[in-house]
Amino acid sequence: MATAPLVSDAQASPEVRAVFDDIRATRGSDFVNNFWRVLAADPGTLKRTWEEVKAVMGAPGALDPLTREMLYIAVSTTNGCSYCVHSHTAAARAKGMTNAQYGELLAVVGLAARTNQLAQALQVPVDDAFEV
Amino acid sequence: MATAPLVSDAQASPEVRAVFDDIRATRGSDFVNNFWRVLAADPGTLKRTWEEVKAVMGAPGALDPLTREMLYIAVSTTNGCSYCVHSHTAAARAKGMTNAQYGELLAVVGLAARTNQLAQALQVPVDDAFEV
Amino acid sequence: MATAPLVSDAQASPEVRAVFDDIRATRGSDFVNNFWRVLAADPGTLKRTWEEVKAVMGAPGALDPLTREMLYIAVSTTNGCSYCVHSHTAAARAKGMTNAQYGELLAVVGLAARTNQLAQALQVPVDDAFEV
Amino acid sequence: MATAPLVSDAQASPEVRAVFDDIRATRGSDFVNNFWRVLAADPGTLKRTWEEVKAVMGAPGALDPLTREMLYIAVSTTNGCSYCVHSHTAAARAKGMTNAQYGELLAVVGLAARTNQLAQALQVPVDDAFEV
Amino acid sequence: MATAPLVSDAQASPEVRAVFDDIRATRGSDFVNNFWRVLAADPGTLKRTWEEVKAVMGAPGALDPLTREMLYIAVSTTNGCSYCVHSHTAAARAKGMTNAQYGELLAVVGLAARTNQLAQALQVPVDDAFEV
Amino acid sequence: MATAPLVSDAQASPEVRAVFDDIRATRGSDFVNNFWRVLAADPGTLKRTWEEVKAVMGAPGALDPLTREMLYIAVSTTNGCSYCVHSHTAAARAKGMTNAQYGELLAVVGLAARTNQLAQALQVPVDDAFEV
Structure with missing residues (x-):
């Protein structure tokens, strides 16, 4: 169990949904793993963390x-x-x-x-x- | 400062000296760094550790x-x-x-x-x- | 699973029971969480740890x-x-x-x-x- | 000693200098501590890290x-x-x-x-x- | 769940089987615990690790x-x-x-x-x- | 350098001095090592920590x-x-x-x-x- 609820697509605020959508588009997959769904408890940290992951892991x-x-x-x-x-x-x-x-x-x-x-x-x- | 003395070439027992010599031969350098000189306080651990380093880091x-x-x-x-x-x-x-x-x-x-x-x-x- | 058994109220020695009672009285709740029930395997550490928690976390x-x-x-x-x-x-x-x-x-x-x-x-x- | 050189103001590239200037302006102090001067070895990480510090530690x-x-x-x-x-x-x-x-x-x-x-x-x- | 499959006796290669056999003989028990069964994913590391455990933990x-x-x-x-x-x-x-x-x-x-x-x-x- | 000043015998408050004296008496030595001198910045933690060390390390x-x-x-x-x-x-x-x-x-x-x-x-x- 996590210490914060997992955020489903249906529960996602527009700000969270935008990050989920970018995860999907970047990875070319519909799967959003639990890390992002729990981190969505704090949309600001979700967004900053995803931006960092994309920049550090994905750039040539x-x-x-x-x-x-x-x-x-x-x-x-x-x-x-x-x-x-x-x-x-x-x-x-x-x-x-x-x-x-x-x-x-x-x-x-x-x-x-x-x-x-x-x-x-x-x-x-x-x-x-x-x-x- | 270390918690055990650094072993110089002159102080090295034959068992320790053999490891130092193999470090030098393997690396093609006369330099034996402090890690090995302090670890020489326990010749058995010195030998096992060096063998492992050679096997893991050096093998193709x-x-x-x-x-x-x-x-x-x-x-x-x-x-x-x-x-x-x-x-x-x-x-x-x-x-x-x-x-x-x-x-x-x-x-x-x-x-x-x-x-x-x-x-x-x-x-x-x-x-x-x-x-x- | 824990590496030591959980001590129930019924199994608690008088020394352990006194700590459990103090936990309940201090917190105003009947709930004694698993940490204390497992730690009861060592009554001395149980008592010293609880005293420290009470002193550090509870005092003004x-x-x-x-x-x-x-x-x-x-x-x-x-x-x-x-x-x-x-x-x-x-x-x-x-x-x-x-x-x-x-x-x-x-x-x-x-x-x-x-x-x-x-x-x-x-x-x-x-x-x-x-x-x- | 650090594993990378400390970057002085004189050595700073424009990209690094911009971060140093923002550190000074944000803190209202001329002092740029060693962490940023060594991190300047990688301007991208320097910039991302400073932006994160400013966002997380400085915002109301x-x-x-x-x-x-x-x-x-x-x-x-x-x-x-x-x-x-x-x-x-x-x-x-x-x-x-x-x-x-x-x-x-x-x-x-x-x-x-x-x-x-x-x-x-x-x-x-x-x-x-x-x-x- | 592990990040690599557990290797059963039936699946073990001769190299892995030899280590399992030595574990059994050394311990005087038929039980080979999961650590060794997962580590068998890399037979070289399995063998080196077991040799080290035997030398360090078992020798007088x-x-x-x-x-x-x-x-x-x-x-x-x-x-x-x-x-x-x-x-x-x-x-x-x-x-x-x-x-x-x-x-x-x-x-x-x-x-x-x-x-x-x-x-x-x-x-x-x-x-x-x-x-x- | 420490993040708090070392407390000399002359600077020690009576509460701190009592702990220093007990360290000396318990160990049968005049030497009070730096850990206790820096920890003296917080007399309550100094006392609780020393009592714990004495109980855990010193008792039969x-x-x-x-x-x-x-x-x-x-x-x-x-x-x-x-x-x-x-x-x-x-x-x-x-x-x-x-x-x-x-x-x-x-x-x-x-x-x-x-x-x-x-x-x-x-x-x-x-x-x-x-x-x-």
């Missing part, structure tokens, strides 16, 4: 869309956000992530968590060589 | 080396590991990360942290569509 | 009760504690949190998570101006 | 500016972001946070971290009463 | 097996990993953890989370006396 | 003092609390932690972080066998 750039999704999975996993892990793993697969790529992603994020922990436990001082 | 595979480094940065940043952020940002640059790629990495990890937080605050239920 | 002071609950939500969300997000969002609503206030809370905690992430990624040095 | 609304800053401190502390803790504690004091308010903020965020940890350790099931 | 050493499990619970709780909290609390009980020991574990991890939070909020400088 | 019980310190290190490391890692590693050494024990502690906390991350990435469902 130096990183391909699948790499961006895998970075999203890495952060969401580290934060322990169950919803986000599910939605972005699904998105990465929809963008072509293979089982081999997913396996290597798992290996890297597991290793990083382990060495992060060791570096924190040991309070390793930053090498001069890493200075900008 | 489905993800290119720069993508792996960027995933490492994403996890290290989310865990707030200062040492790891420094060392892996330096490593990513050494592997060719451009300013444009770094900028997009920052944008994605910032966005992911934000939507992770929103999904946690709202306790959004996972959509059936995301089921495997 | 410089912050009003709703502000305290919203701070609690902010921490619980960042820690990804599902139970705590649910219970303190319910508590904040019971103390009068409006939809507008909740919306702004969401916007602030989402923004904070994002800029925290950016500051960690960039390892921004603290300005002299922020020194006490 | 249902939460007063000091409450917003205290929520920011709560999140930043939980994320262990040293820079953010420093900058937002300074900001809260500039907005009038008293020692008594700060003391209560500390007490609440410390308590929340403790009960979050207990609820996670015990995996307490969410009460039906907390359902929306 | 300076810490007894129960202490290691309790440390595992402490980390898993702090990371908010529900699966890990469940599996390692069960493992600790199987290794003899008493209710009294569990109660004290809860008290310590709750206290640590609280003082961690306070130290982060206050950005307490490290005392010279703690230097190695 | 089912876990020996060194095990409690190692659990404290595990939580502090996972939270990335630099001050806490330093102070509790020093405390564990003062209570007799050997290099071998410290090495195994590092190995366990590193492994736990890694498998926590994998379990979160894969969203592994809890086995029925782990139910209480």
